[in-house]
């Protein structure tokens with residue numbers, strides 16, 4: 001998946017794709033010779049593969065540095081929420097413990113046993129952890145990175161994996177300074193800590209290290225978002241997709257990123273919507289596969305954190321009653337997604353127009369003339385476009401309500 005020079009070529013076009021150049025070529029020729037019916041199998045396979053994509057993120061460091069709390073924050077959870085990794089406990093296991101993302105279970109954060117003991121051996125540790133299964137490592141430390149952190153980083157690099165240094169509990173540092181000095185220039189102090197970390201790491205043989213200063217209690221502050229952007233930037237298109245969709249909505253930018261990624265799914269779902277599964281859509285003369293349509297909308301809702309459980313987690317993080325968040329959402333969106341709900345939400349309205357340009361952008365590289373494709377395709381495309389736009393706007397509004405100060 002990705003990585004080859006041909007797929008890089010795809011990444012440079014307007015539509016970064018989950019397909020390799022080879023797959024795109026095949027789609028194009030299949031469409032030219034056999035129309036939509038012929039491209040279905042490849043699209044179906046792609047959707048299945050995307051669904052199966054796993055992301056395994058290892059979180060390591062000494063005991064007490066905030067690994068569990070960080071894992072919870074990445075999953076949009078507070079330490080006290082149901083399903084959260086237990087914080088403040090002495091680690092007794094020697095095995096990594098995997099914590100799945102609450103709505104996208106193929107994204108797993110692994111809490112690795114602490115690396116604090118004096119007889120720590122990086123090579124043996126990584127073998128015991130079965131390092132190959134991890135996409136990358138996050139090495140967390142408080143105050144200064146220690147010998148063990150450095151040895152571990154070097155060994156991870158030698159084994160051909162990526163690592164990221166995270167300096168946690170930065171809120172504690174700033175609090176102590178405020179008690180000492182009264183007036184604290186936050187930017188300056190953070191820069192001092194950053195330079196100190198980087199210099200030490202460089203002196204110990206890690207050239208040009210990047211250190212992210214974070215507080216897991218304030219994931220919308222300090223370097224938390226920058227860290228996520230860094231991780232995202234290093235992943236290929238297929239893994240990036242799942243990583244971004246699994247991010248907690250920490251900012252409107254995250255919501256927008258999710259929107260861009262989900263948008264790329266619309267034509268795929270639309271392609272699958274005709275044929276055998278198609279039945280007349282209530283209130284329309286046109287047929288389309290309602291199962292696919294509803295499945296897609298439910299998926300969009302979940303990825304944008306608008307399902308019941310995600311809303312509850314957001315309410316917990318924001319310290320607001322979930323009812324307050326729900327009050328900003330149209331009622332049919334909160335319940336079961338049915339053809340009737342889709343109608344009531346107005347997504348089926350004929351007024352739903354997708355501009356030819358917007359439409360073309362999604363297809364130009366592959367399926368130039370798909371615009372004239374079957375009515376089921378077009379209808380699914382339009383309804384899903386309207387739904388995604390609406391859900392994205394709502395997700396943004398919910399964020400504002402959650403984090404605005406009363």
Ligand SMILES: Nc1nc2c(ncn2[C@@H]2O[C@H](COP(=O)(O)OP(=O)(O)O)[C@@H](O)[C@H]2O)c(=O)[nH]1
Pocket residue numbers: 062063064065066067068069070079086087088089168169170171172214215216217
């Ligand atoms: N102030 C502050 N406390 C933190 C942060 N991260 C973790 N803690 C606290 O540090 C303690 C140890 O955290 P934990 O996540 O259990 O560390 P682990 O042993 O590495 O898993 C707990 O009491 C957490 O509440 C942080 O970013 N800021």
Ligand SMILES: [Mg+2]
Pocket residue numbers: 067068069086087088089091111
């Ligand atoms: Mg822990």
